[in-house]
Amino acid sequence: MNAPRLRTRKLDIRNGRVDLSHGSGGRAMAQLISEIFAENFANDLLAQGNDQAVFSIPPGRLAMTTDGYVVSPLFFPGGNIGSLAVHGTVNDLAMAGAKPLHLSASFILEEGFALADLAKIAESMGNAAREAGVKIVTGDTKVVERGKADGVFISTAGIGVVPDGLTLSGDRARPGDKILVSGTLGDHGVAIMSSRENLQFETQILSDSASLNGLVADMVAACGPHLRLLRDPTRGGLAATLNEIAHQSNIGVRIDEDSLPVKAEVAAACELLGLDPLHVANEGKLIAFVAPEAAEALLAAMRAHPLGRDAAIIGEAVEDAHNFVQMRTAFGGGRIVDWLSGEQLPRIC
Numbered sequence: 001m002n003a004p005r006l007r008t009r010k011l012d013i014r015n016g017r018v019d020l021s022h023g024s025g026g027r028a029m030a031q032l033i034s035e036i037f038a039e040n041f042a043n044d045l046l047a048q049g050n051d052q053a054v055f056s057i058p059p060g061r062l063a064m065t066t067d068g069y070v071v072s073p074l075f076f077p078g079g080n081i082g083s084l085a086v087h088g089t090v091n092d093l094a095m096a097g098a099k100p101l102h103l104s105a106s107f108i109l110e111e112g113f114a115l116a117d118l119a120k121i122a123e124s125m126g127n128a129a130r131e132a133g134v135k136i137v138t139g140d141t142k143v144v145e146r147g148k149a150d151g152v153f154i155s156t157a158g159i160g161v162v163p164d165g166l167t168l169s170g171d172r173a174r175p176g177d178k179i180l181v182s183g184t185l186g187d188h189g190v191a192i193m194s195s196r197e198n199l200q201f202e203t204q205i206l207s208d209s210a211s212l213n214g215l216v217a218d219m220v221a222a223c224g225p226h227l228r229l230l231r232d233p234t235r236g237g238l239a240a241t242l243n244e245i246a247h248q249s250n251i252g253v254r255i256d257e258d259s260l261p262v263k264a265e266v267a268a269a270c271e272l273l274g275l276d277p278l279h280v281a282n283e284g285k286l287i288a289f290v291a292p293e294a295a296e297a298l299l300a301a302m303r304a305h306p307l308g309r310d311a312a313i314i315g316e317a318v319e320d321a322h323n324f325v326q327m328r329t330a331f332g333g334g335r336i337v338d339w340l341s342g343e344q345l346p347r348i349c
Helices: 029-043 081-094 115-132 185-197 211-225 239-247 264-275 292-303
Strands: 062-071 099-110 136-145 154-162 178-181 227-231 252-256 287-290 310-318 323-330 333-337
Touching: 029 099, 029 115, 029 136, 062 081, 081 099, 081 115, 081 154, 081 211, 099 115, 099 211, 115 136, 115 154, 136 252, 154 178, 178 292, 211 227, 211 287, 227 239, 239 252, 239 323, 287 292, 292 310, 292 333
Parallel strands: 099 136, 252 323
Antiparallel strands: 062 154, 099 154, 178 287, 178 310, 227 287, 252 310, 323 333
């Protein structure tokens, strides 16, 4: 993501729009990168102006992730595609217990997209990266013809370092492990859907999009040797994530409906929209499996962090050759919590 100094009139960010010249590799593209991306992502590595970033890493094992973001709408209550791209990438690294270090970002821009909106997205990405303690150190920009995209798509990659001695993986859950969630479920998916459908409620529902690496660091410090795995329940929500873990670890899962933290307004919105909060995406929550003797200590550590104040123990891992996820309902009955058979909420991230 080169950012040469240009002797030219500044971009008209207030009224201007992306055109094909902004992806041509010439002066217009360099100016776009300089005045929107480099200005908002500013750091020492990006300032070198190379097509790659070269850096040293601290001791430990490397973690790497990649993701793409096509959320619709681009701006939603509690965030936008830019902050979401940073949060999602940071969280994928944090779920391995990694300290996120650096990100890359690639932009597919549609001809005609407002420069003012692009600047807002870049600003939110820069702010989210700084808040998470990471740097966006390299990237790429492409422009496609009008009608060939939907404003902007973002692809990211991230690297981090996992401390020696810490292993968190989806195949490490054991019968008897307690299952915790860091907070209320379904906030992101309902915020997106209500914004997409122009639904209004008495209390505005905000996305929970946030970087969780700080919370994870506190959890590892409190109970690292007892932690089995962490996972962020994004697409498919809690239900899909628990089913994935059950199959990875060859266990069953039992959860208690009365223990699930769901905001009243989210539950009401789900009922109105015909959604199940268990299947609705989150972008700032995590699930933890921990040895039973450390569950209360982990819960206390999570609740001491601002992003874990609504944490709860929601169930436990059990022996089950069928790898079922089962829920004890509020009425005292039980039901299977299965995967979704289709896409409940498309373009949620």
